[in-house]
Amino acid sequence: MTTDQRILVGYTATPAGEDALAAGAALAASLGADLDVVLVMPDTSRRGNVPNDPAYDALLRDTAEGWLAEARTRVPSSVAFSGRVAFGDSLAEGLLASAEELGSTLIVVGAARGGLLGRFTVGSVAGALLHASPIPVLLAPEGWRDHAPRLTRVTSMVGTRAGAEAVLTTGERLSAAAGVPLRLVSLLALDLPGDAQAPKQNVGEHHAATVLQEASAATGVVATAVVAKGDTIQNAISRLDWEPGEVVVVGSSRLAQPSRLFLGSTAAAMLRELPVPMIVVPRPE
Numbered sequence: 001m002t003t004d005q006r007i008l009v010g011y012t013a014t015p016a017g018e019d020a021l022a023a024g025a026a027l028a029a030s031l032g033a034d035l036d037v038v039l040v041m042p043d044t045s046r047r048g049n050v051p052n053d054p055a056y057d058a059l060l061r062d063t064a065e066g067w068l069a070e071a072r073t074r075v076p077s078s079v080a081f082s083g084r085v086a087f088g089d090s091l092a093e094g095l096l097a098s099a100e101e102l103g104s105t106l107i108v109v110g111a112a113r114g115g116l117l118g119r120f121t122v123g124s125v126a127g128a129l130l131h132a133s134p135i136p137v138l139l140a141p142e143g144w145r146d147h148a149p150r151l152t153r154v155t156s157m158v159g160t161r162a163g164a165e166a167v168l169t170t171g172e173r174l175s176a177a178a179g180v181p182l183r184l185v186s187l188l189a190l191d192l193p194g195d196a197q198a199p200k201q202n203v204g205e206h207h208a209a210t211v212l213q214e215a216s217a218a219t220g221v222v223a224t225a226v227v228a229k230g231d232t233i234q235n236a237i238s239r240l241d242w243e244p245g246e247v248v249v250v251g252s253s254r255l256a257q258p259s260r261l262f263l264g265s266t267a268a269a270m271l272r273e274l275p276v277p278m279i280v281v282p283r284p285e
Contacts, residue, residue: 005105005177006034010095010125013067015145016110018074023140023277024108025075027247030151030178034080036102037071039064040094043087061085092128099135106279108138130280136170138247138279139271151178152245157228157270159187159251166281167251174249174279175221184225185240187233237273246276252283 009024011017021037028035041060068083075081088094099107109126129137156171158164168184175182230236250270271278 004033005031006036006102007031007106007108008095008099008102008104009035009037010091010107010109010129011037011039011068011071012091012110013070014110016140016142018145019110019140019142020108021071021074022145023110023138025079026150026245027106027108027138028079029076030180031174032177034082035075036098036104037068037075037081037083038086038095038098039068039083040086040088040091040098043089090128091125092132095125095129096133099133104135106136106138107133108140110140110144111142134282136279136281138277140277141275144277147244149245151180151247152243153181153183154178154247154249155183155185156249157185157187157251164251166283167249170279170281171249172221174247175223182221182223184223186225186227187236233269234273237270242274242276244276248274248276248278249281250278251281 007024007028009020011021024035024037027033041064064085065083068085072081072083084098086094086098088097095107095109098104107129109129111126126137126139151174154171154175156167158168171182171184226240228236228240230239248270
């Protein structure tokens, strides 16, 4: 990711939409990125035998334009903002089509309602994106609209499975573009079989040191490396410290199609504990 990236926010006039807007605006301000706020409306041209009602269609568009105008007031004036109304059979379809048309490098959506404050409940729109998007998707936790600061640290969750390099590279680029530290968290120890914690810890520490050396050699960012410790991924996540302005980068499941997302069991478990936004990176070719 570079400073010429375009961040697309899937906006709705709901608390979840405001969470997504706040996260997207904070990231855009930190990276100097353009912010495209897209509000998807039903595609009334595909209602079959039901004739179009021009007055109703005009009302929908006027309402959407009003929501976008209000969204603009919530974004810092320093951020390059554009708002647009898109049409689609579903919200996910409309967002993916808009992302392709705009050349977006990241899609931001909010968590579904009903989760614990500051935690995630993946709704239908986010779920659809996490099974189909060819570009990274950022999930904003519930309540993020109330305390979304600028980016202060990037954490990449790295292991040895396919896609680990893409996670590391994305974290490095984000860190360099925003001028913030990069933290590398090794998940290798959690993937190893057996109950003996000491050997697994040693392997994890070696992996963390190796990844840190690779990152330091490739970029000029300030990086640190730690090992995720715990009996489960949820336990390990809860034991790590988290900054208010942090984002986490994770990879797609090994089940993902090449260049597509698929939220695996490890990332899904992280979501239940993470108090900060998560960026899911597609599996590379």
